[in-house]
Amino acid sequence: MVMELLKIKELVEKLNYYTKLYDEGRPEISDKEWDDMYFELQELEKESGIYLEESPTQKVNFQVVSKLNKVEHNHPMLSLDKTKDINEIQKFVYNNDYIAMAKMDGLTCSLRYVNGRLISAETRGNGLVGEDILHNALQVKNIPNRINFQDELIVDGEIICTYENFKEFESEYKNPRNFASGSIRLLDSKESSMRKLSFVAWDCIKGLNDFTLLGKLCKLSDFGFTVVPTRRDISNYNIEKVIKNIQLDCQKLEYPIDGVVFKYNKCSEYEAAGKTDHHFKGGLAYKFYDEEYETILRDVEWTMGRTGVLTPVALLEPINIDGSEVSRASLHNISIMDELGIRYQDTKVMVYKANMIIPQISRVLPYEGEIASLINIPAVCPICGEPTIIKGENGVRVLYCSNPSCEGKLINRLDHFFGKKGLDAKGLSKATFEKLIDWGWVESIKDVFKLKEHKKEWEKMQGFGEKSVEKILQAIEDCKSCSLEAVISAAGIPLIGRTVGKDLSKRFGSYSEFREAVESGFDFTSFGGYGWEMHKAISDFDYSELDYIVDNYLQIKENKKEENELKLKDLTFCVTGKVHIWKNRDSLSALIESLGGKVTGSVSKNTNYLINNDINSTSAKNKKAQELGIPILSEEDFQKIFDIN
Numbered sequence: 195m196v197m198e199l200l201k202i203k204e205l206v207e208k209l210n211y212y213t214k215l216y217d218e219g220r221p222e223i224s225d226k227e228w229d230d231m232y233f234e235l236q237e238l239e240k241e242s243g244i245y246l247e248e249s250p251t252q253k254v255n256f257q258v259v260s261k262l263n264k265v266e267h268n269h270p271m272l273s274l275d276k277t278k279d280i281n282e283i284q285k286f287v288y289n290n291d292y293i294a295m296a297k298m299d300g301l302t303c304s305l306r307y308v309n310g311r312l313i314s315a316e317t318r319g320n321g322l323v324g325e326d327i328l329h330n331a332l333q334v335k336n337i338p339n340r341i342n343f344q345d346e347l348i349v350d351g352e353i354i355c356t357y358e359n360f361k362e363f364e365s366e367y368k369n370p371r372n373f374a375s376g377s378i379r380l381l382d383s384k385e386s387s388m389r390k391l392s393f394v395a396w397d398c399i400k401g402l403n404d405f406t407l408l409g410k411l412c413k414l415s416d417f418g419f420t421v422v423p424t425r426r427d428i429s430n431y432n433i434e435k436v437i438k439n440i441q442l443d444c445q446k447l448e449y450p451i452d453g454v455v456f457k458y459n460k461c462s463e464y465e466a467a468g469k470t471d472h473h474f475k476g477g478l479a480y481k482f483y484d485e486e487y488e489t490i491l492r493d494v495e496w497t498m499g500r501t502g503v504l505t506p507v508a509l510l511e512p513i514n515i516d517g518s519e520v521s522r523a524s525l526h527n528i529s530i531m532d533e534l535g536i537r538y539q540d541t542k543v544m545v546y547k548a549n550m551i552i553p554q555i556s557r558v559l560p561y562e563g564e565i566a567s568l569i570n571i572p573a574v575c576p577i578c579g580e581p582t583i584i585k586g587e588n589g590v591r592v593l594y595c596s597n598p599s600c601e602g603k604l605i606n607r608l609d610h611f612f613g614k615k616g617l618d619a620k621g622l623s624k625a626t627f628e629k630l631i632d633w634g635w636v637e638s639i640k641d642v643f644k645l646k647e648h649k650k651e652w653e654k655m656q657g658f659g660e661k662s663v664e665k666i667l668q669a670i671e672d673c674k675s676c677s678l679e680a681v682i683s684a685a686g687i688p689l690i691g692r693t694v695g696k697d698l699s700k701r702f703g704s705y706s707e708f709r710e711a712v713e714s715g716f717d718f719t720s721f722g723g724y725g726w727e728m729h730k731a732i733s734d735f736d737y738s739e740l741d742y743i744v745d746n747y748l749q750i751k752e753n754k755k756e757e758n759e760l761k762l763k764d765l766t767f768c769v770t771g772k773v774h775i776w777k778n779r780d781s782l783s784a785l786i787e788s789l790g791g792k793v794t795g796s797v798s799k800n801t802n803y804l805i806n807n808d809i810n811s812t813s814a815k816n817k818k819a820q821e822l823g824i825p826i827l828s829e830e831d832f833q834k835i836f837d838i839n
Contacts (some may be wrong), residue, residue: 198238198241198242198244199244199774201238201241202235202238202239202242202244202249203237203246204244205231205234205235206246206248206249206250207825209228209231209232209235209721210249210250212228212246213228213250219389219485220405221372224556224557225481226450226819229278229481229728231556232251233278235249235251235328236251236332243661247559251615253542256630260676261324262326262381263326264319264321264323264324264325264326264377265314265316265320265323265324265325265326265747266491267304267307267316267321267324268348268400268832269304269348269399269461270321270322270469270475271302271304271318271319271321271322271324271350272276272442272473273321273323273471273473273480274455274474274477274478275349275475275477275478276474276478276479276481276482277478277479277480277481277769278481278482279784280433280434280437280480282478282505283433283456283478283480284433284585285559286456286478287433287456289684290458290459291458291459291463292426292456292457292459293407293408293424293425293426293456293457293458293459294424294426294427294433294436294437294440294445294454294456295396295422295423295424295440295454295455295457296368296422296423296424296427296440296444296449296451296455297451297452297453297454297455297479297480297673298351298354298394298449298450299352299353299354299370299371299450299451299452300353300354300370300371300374300375300394300397300450301317301318301332301349301352301353301371301374301375301378301379302317302318302351302352302353302354302403303315303316303317303318303350303351303352303353303378303393304316304318304324304326304348304349304350304399305331305337305344305346305348305349305351305393305748306346306347306549307341307347307348307349307401308338308345308346309345310341310342310343310344310346311339311340312328312331312332312337312338312339312340313328313606314326314328315328315330315331315332315337317378317379325342325379327378327379329386329632330378330379330380330383330386330387330632331378331393332383332394333383333386333387333725334378334391334393335390335392336392336393336419336420337393337419337432337452338417338418338419338433340833341417341418342417343401343417344407345401346400346401347400347401347402347417348399348400348401348592349395349397349398349399349414349419350395350397350398350399351393351394351395351419351422352393352394352396352398352399352422353375353378353391353392353393353450354371354374354376354391354392354393354394354450355370355373355374355377355389355390355391355392355394355450356370356371356390356447356448356449356650357448357449357450357552358448359390359391359392360373362390362689362691364524364526366527366592367589369450369554374389374391375390375572377389377391377510381524381547383725384725384726384727385718385724385725385726386721386725387470387724387725387727387728388689388704388725388726388727388728391628392420393419393420394420394421394422394423394449395411395419395420395421396411396421396422396455397410398411398412398413398414402414403461405461405663406459406460406461407457407458407460407461407464409460410461410578411424411837416451420801422445423440423443423447424440425439425440425443431822436454437454437480437482438456440826441454441482445709452481452482452787453479453480453481453482454480454482454716455477455478455479455480456477456478456479456550457476457477457479458477458727461670463476464477465564470669471708481541482582484785486544486545486556487513487544487545487546487547487695488542488543488544488545488559489510489511489512489513489542489543490510490511490541490543491508491509491510491536491540491541491542491543491558492509492510492511493509494506494507494508494509494536494569495507495522495549496507496526496572496576498575498577498595498602498603498607499606500513500603500607500609500610500686500783501603501686501688502594502595502596502597502598502600502602502603503576503592503593503594503656504572504576504582504592504593504594504595505524505525505526505527505532505593506524506525506526506527506528506536507522507523507524507525508522508523508525508536508543508555509521509522510522510523510525510545513545515545515547515553517539520545520547520553520604522553523545523553523554523555524552524553524554525555526686527590527592528584528591529590529591530591531569532554532591534557534558536555536558536569540560541559542558542559543555543558543559544556544557544558544559552760555634561838566801571584571593572593575596575600575602577595577597577600577601578597578600578601578602578753580595580596580597580600581596581597582594582595582596583596585588596609604627604631604637604638604775605624605627605628605631605637606624607639607678607686608622608636609622609623609624609627610626610684610686611639611684611685611686612642612670612673612684615683615684615691616684617673617676617681617682618680619666619669619670619672619673619678620665620669621662621665621666621695622642622666622669622670623668626666629657630642630645633648633655635648637745638739639739640739640743640746640747642670642741643670643674643743643746643747645666645669646667646669647669658688661698664809670767672746672828674747674749675749675751676746676748676749676751677750677751678695678698678699678702678703678704678705678708678750678751679695679696679698679699679750680691680692680695681705681740681744681748682694682695682698682699682708683695683749685735685737685740687731687732687735688731688735689727689728689731690728690731690732693747694728694808695799697721700719700823701788703752704750704752705744705750709737709741710820712732712733712735712737715730715733716784717780717781717784718732719777719781720776720777720780720782720784720785720788721785723777723790731777740788746803759839760789761789761790761836761838762786762790762791762836763789763790763791765790765791765792765802765803766791766792766793766794766800766801766802766839767783767786767793767794767801767802767803767804767805768790768793768794768796768797768803768804768805768815768819769782769783769786769793769804769805769806770802770804770806770813770815771806771807771808771811771813772807773807773829774807774829775829775833776829776832782805782829785838789836789838796815796818796819797819797824798818798820799821799822802824802825803822803824803825803826803827803832804819804824804825804826804827805826805827805828805829805832806826806827807828809826809828822831
């Protein structure tokens, strides 16, 4: 019994130590290694009957260590018991009405609405006390700030970053989970808003008590929430198929997940199952792992993006994972490469596919014999030979090429501008651009539109012919007629992709309107989901080359605004006093103008509405409005009357 106690103490100490590091955003071991120790501890506790108070099996062992305000939860945010044995799941669901849902790999969050308005957002923390993250939750694009529900509603779910959105940040962060966890807990909501986070709801704790779990999720979807992917097999016989289908659903959505949760569908049965200090008994999580494979790291290659970032890529001895050959894996940045301890060729490494999609190196295996030296960071750009520089932000070290005219940057800019995320000119590949640059025909984006001048010479070049050249030239001609969203996306503005390009094209309608807004100092943070970094990226971008291309080569289809998008047309507003829904009065004024309205600094007979939250104020503007019979609206009145979210 003494040996068992010592082993239990050792496992408890280790698990609590690694949990603390994980919660601080600097994990030292993989999820699989943590869970293996956890399951070993569970078995020892069962066999010996010894349960230490600080054991992670007895309580949620997350600590609140940030400078965000601590808040006591209005309901216990406990964990779920978990297993890696499919038979345990089969026993749990047998003859029970259950719902299977994806176990999202992010940061658990609880949202509270009162009379339709979001008033609090909290992380899980230690299950009883969490952190107040309302300032950042209000910036998450798919979290409704207001819903059509006139009572208290508490929604639990997960803050995540999809694999698609994580692509923009993967050179600086190891995985979407750590990225989402750190981003939603930033003190600066402006910085958090640019991180493209999402909220996925998986339960309603209060407000929909008469519904089943599936009914709650359907109702939350009606309210505008993104709900967790679910499956249901009332026969209870094909659990493996249910799990596989959820995995496939999440692959399509590019959701990061680390398992599948099984819960009783009837809330009365879920509550009747009870709970321990650690977990609710009405649910059970099945943990699956991205299987690791051993292979050899042969070398490290440095690839360049259009902004000049040099990303290290591991060149591997080819290995088959999930039916496809893997020979490369991104190492993201210098910091992560150092953290893994990547060394020169012939090093043994463990590789897996994150979410069965993205090849990753999980760890470097212990060295045999003499320890190899660490990979050298290139002092010069592997493409142009000019010096490189290391930039550090938030403790992350990233390598850049210092040469603004680097051919590698040009190739990637061309590939982006004419690629699928830009004007989508078929047949223009990176390999083709390399040759066009080598031949001296292309030194900038605008040169591509003049390639017809080289047609006869081009047709004689090896690997090309009359038909292939004609096809490429026709694709260039066709792409000249394009949408505004394609142009904005093609420009390569940092943080601005096709989705934002589409949104901006709807708001401005034409390229000239968009450029006028930029030149006039328009506040883009007035748009929901646009943080300060996005505003700065749009405002500071050099549009000179794009302006020339638009003026001389492109025919942009105007995106005429629908009447409902100009719902404030011909109306004049005056905004005064303190605001609490919008960031400031300028943001509210910018919104009014984007919807076709006019904003003035004083109240006159031409004013249609005065917006002032203090309706009973004795200010000069209120008095003038009352004298002229002009309606005085609060922000809430303004939203309700004009159907503005």
